[in-house]
Structures are given as C-alpha cells and as structure tokens.
Amino acid sequence: MLQFTFLAAVVLAGAAGDVSVSRAMKTVGEISDFRPLALLRSGLRAAQNGFLWMGIFWKTVAFFSFLRLVVSAELSWVVPATAISFVIETVAAKYLLHERITAVRWAGALCICLGVGLLSF
Amino acid sequence: MKTAVVLTIAILANSVGNLFLTLGMRDLEGAAPAAGSWLGRTASHVVSDPWMIAGVILLIVFLSSYMMALSWADLSFVLPATAPAYILTVFLAKFYLAETITPARWGGTILIVLGTCLVARSFGGSQAAAASPARPGGGRS
Numbered sequence: 470m471l472q473f474t475f476l477a478a479v480v481l482a483g484a485a486g487d488v489s490v491s492r493a494m495k496t497v498g499e500i501s502d503f504r505p506l507a508l509l510r511s512g513l514r515a516a517q518n519g520f521l522w523m524g525i526f527w528k529t530v531a532f533f534s535f536l537r538l539v540v541s542a543e544l545s546w547v548v549p550a551t552a553i554s555f556v557i558e559t560v561a562a563k564y565l566l567h568e569r570i571t572a573v574r575w576a577g578a579l580c581i582c583l584g585v586g587l588l589s590f
Numbered sequence: 591m592k593t594a595v596v597l598t599i600a601i602l603a604n605s606v607g608n609l610f611l612t613l614g615m616r617d618l619e620g621a622a623p624a625a626g627s628w629l630g631r632t633a634s635h636v637v638s639d640p641w642m643i644a645g646v647i648l649l650i651v652f653l654s655s656y657m658m659a660l661s662w663a664d665l666s667f668v669l670p671a672t673a674p675a676y677i678l679t680v681f682l683a684k685f686y687l688a689e690t691i692t693p694a695r696w697g698g699t700i701l702i703v704l705g706t707c708l709v710a711r712s713f714g715g716s717q718a719a720a721a722s723p724a725r726p727g728g729g730r731s
Binding site: 495 | 592605608609612615616618619624626628632634636649653656657660661662669670673675676679680682683684686687691694695697698699700701702704705706707708709710711712
C-alpha cells in the first residue's frame with residue numbers, strides 16, 4: 470500500500486512539474502544557439518519565469534518520493550509503473566478538460582493499465 | 591536529427607541515472623541508522639554518496655536535454671518519445687541490480703511501451719491537425 474502511495478506522489482508531482490517546465494520553456498522560446506554563453510543567457514531568462522521554479526519544486530517532490538520508492542520496491546517495477554501517468558492524463562483530459570479522446574488513445578491507456586497490472590506478478 | 595540526438599541522450603541519462611540512484615539508496619539503507627529524519631538523512635546522502643552524485647548529474651543531463659527538446663517540440667511528443675527508457679531500465683535492473691524479471695514483468699513492460707506509442711500516435715494526429723495555426727502558449731500546458 471505504501472508503495473502505491475509513493476508511486477502516486479512520483480506520478481502526480483512529476484506531471485505537475487512537466488506541465489510547469491513545459492509552460493516556462495515555451496515562454497523562453499526555442500534554444501537554437503548551443504554556445505555556453507547563449508545557453509547561460511537562455512538559462513537566466515528561464516530562471517525569471519515563475520513556472521520554472523514551480524516546476525523545479527514539483528520535480529523535487531517527485532525526486533524524493535522516487536528515492537523513497539526504490540528503497541522498498543524493485544527498480545524494474547518502479548520505472549515502468551510510473552507510465553500510469555499517461556492513463557491519469559487521458560482520464561483528466563476527458564473529464565476535466567472535456568477533450569475528445571480518440572479510440573487509439575483509449576487503447577493506449579488500456580494497454581498501459583494492463584501492463585502496470587502485469588508488472589506486479 | 592537534432593531531436594533524435596537530444597532524446598537519445600535523455601533516455602540514456604534517465605535510465606542510467608535511475609540505476610545509480612537506486613544503488614546509492616541501497617547504500618543508505620545498508621548503513622547504520624543515523625540521527626535525524628529520513629528526509630534529512632537522504633538529502634545529506636544525495637550530496638555525499640558517489641552513486642547519488644553521479645545519479646543526480648545524469649538527472650541534470652536528462653532534465654537539460656528534456657528542456658532543450660521542449661523548447662522546440664511539444665510535451666505531447668517529447669513524453670512518449672522517451673518510452674524506450676522503460677525497457678532499458680528493466681535491462682539495467684536485471685544485469686546490475688540482479689532483479690528477477692518474470693515473464694509477466696517483461697510482458698507488462700512491453701505492453702506499457704506499446705501503450706505509450708499508441709498514446710503518442712493519437713497526439714501525432716491532433717498535432718498534425720493543429721499544425722497550421724499559431725499555437726499561443728504552445729503544447730498542452
């Protein structure tokens with residue numbers, strides 16, 4: 470039971486971090502210059518965006534939950550099980566954002582559910 | 591090509607980083623219990639154990655590649671494109687952590703990768719449909 474609690478923390482905090490970082494990076498714009506000074510400038514521009522810090526906070530929560538999880542569960546279970554986030558995103562998109570979910574995406578979510586179920590055997 | 595290189599680096603850094611962090615956490619659990627909360631002990635272990643330091647560096651490499659990819663590609667593409675990391679991680683766990691991977695676990699992992707690809711395909715369709723107009727804010731965020 471504890472394993473599933475920490476798995477939920479990894480998945481939910483990770484998803485919140487992904488969305489926040491994605492939003493911050495879209496504001497910064499495409500990185501096409503890979504010289505150190507240009508990368509530093511992009512980094513400084515990103516650091517001024519509140520969504521980046523929110524993303525870092527959620528990623529930190531996910532990181533420590535992950536560390537707690539690998540102590541009590543096998544890595545070969547932990548990492549694939551985090552794919553359950555795709556199912557949560559699909560259900561959230563359907564019922565919270567009222568998006569139209571294609572049959573292919575439902576099939577993908579079902580495959581992931583079955584896969585996560587099989588991991589424990 | 592640029593996307594393939596950056597995402598390959600992300601996949602490798604993520605899988606090997608997870609392996610190193612697991613090795614590091616097993617060192618912490620094997621050591622004599624120290625004073626302080628689990629969070630405090632773990633935070634101190636993260637900055638002192640070689641496995642943890644290497645794991646964190648790889649996670650920084652992963653996060654940097656991931657953020658770079660997100661600056662030109664949608665989250666809905668970048669997320670599923672890293673799906674091969676699941677299989678690589680299971681291989682690493684089998685060979686370096688001596689974990690027993692049952693046929694059911696292999697089957698589950700392959701189903702997860704397949705499912706992730708299907709989810710990605712549905713995003714691909716919606717992206718193609720939305721490719722012409724400008725995307726204010728971009729991505730799903």
